Amino acid sequence: MRKELKLAYPVLMKKTDDGYYVEIPDFDIATQGSNVAEAMEMARDAIGLMGIDYQDDKKDLPEPYSIKFNEDEFDIETLVDINLAEYRRKLENKSVKKNCTIPYWLNEKAEKEGINFSKLLQEAVAKALGVSLK
Structure with missing residues (x-):
C-alpha cells in the first residue's frame, strides 16, 4: 500500500479591501480569497500544486515552519493541511x-x-x- 503524504503548513492572512491576502512562507508563494474559508481553500490548492511540482522535479518538500516569518504583519496565522497523494489523484482525474x-x-x-x-x-x-x- 502506498504511503499517503499528509502535511500541514502555516499560512498567514491579512484582511484587504476585497478579501484576504494569503502568504505561504515555506513555499514562498501567495494567493488570495474573498473570505477566510476561500483563502484557506486557495492556500491548500497553492500548496498542493507546488507540492506536486516539487515531487515531479524530485525536489524535497520544504519542512513546515522552515521559513521564519513575522506574524505581526498579518491578521491570522493558521495551518492548512494537505494530503498530496489525494490532491494528485483529484487533479489527475479532473x-x-x-x-x-x-x-x-x-x-x-x-x-x-x-x-x-x-x-x-x-x-x-x-x-x-x-x-x-x-
Whole structure:
C-alpha cells in the first residue's frame, strides 16, 4: 500500500479591501480569497500544486515552519493541511472539456440512438492508448 503524504503548513492572512491576502512562507508563494474559508481553500490548492511540482522535479518538500516569518504583519496565522497523494489523484482525474467536430448526419443519428459522446470518446482514447479507465 502506498504511503499517503499528509502535511500541514502555516499560512498567514491579512484582511484587504476585497478579501484576504494569503502568504505561504515555506513555499514562498501567495494567493488570495474573498473570505477566510476561500483563502484557506486557495492556500491548500497553492500548496498542493507546488507540492506536486516539487515531487515531479524530485525536489524535497520544504519542512513546515522552515521559513521564519513575522506574524505581526498579518491578521491570522493558521495551518492548512494537505494530503498530496489525494490532491494528485483529484487533479489527475479532473475532467477537461474537449471540442471535437463530426458530420451533422452522424451527430443526428448518434443522438437518436442516445450515444453518450463523452463516454464514447473516453473509451476510444483509452483504447487507442492501451490504458484502462479507472
